[in-house]
Amino acid sequence: MHFQFRKMASTDGPVELHEALDVRHVAKDRKDITRISPLQADLKAVYLGDNEVHVQGNLSTELDMTCSRCLKPLKKQIGIGFEERFKYSENAEDVQNEEDDIRYIAEDDVDLVPFIEEDLLLNLPFAAICKDDCKGLCPTCGTDLNERECGCDREVVDPRLAALKDFFKQ
Ligand SMILES: [Zn+2]
């Protein structure tokens, strides 16, 4: 998924970019993401003048994940609004400053994939749950507490309170 500044400058109107990207490596360190569908990128590039290009559109994919509480498989739809401004500059590294949100690029050809992957990485769900009130697994015996109550004593006692309890026993 590329555009070229020079080509954009000589094109009338926006350029549509559509592609399905293999993004499996983006989530390779995430054990709770078991599969990631090709990411559909539907973008529109507009030349703003003065070597500047605005790219905007939508990214969408589907993740197969495991519930962070009960480990059941679940699917998660991801939709991300993509928006970046690119400006051609021969000394891109020098002019890049944190305060404006323009990406300075020293090449005529711009590969959008790294920017798309960065957005996806930032938008991966941190910990998915199968339902809001998922009760999870019993930490003692591993029973899925959505299915049945195992009867284990799971009361988590604050060590300071435990000491107090002992104190009152004396
Ligand atoms: Zn769950």
Ligand SMILES: [Zn+2]
């Ligand atoms: Zn249990």
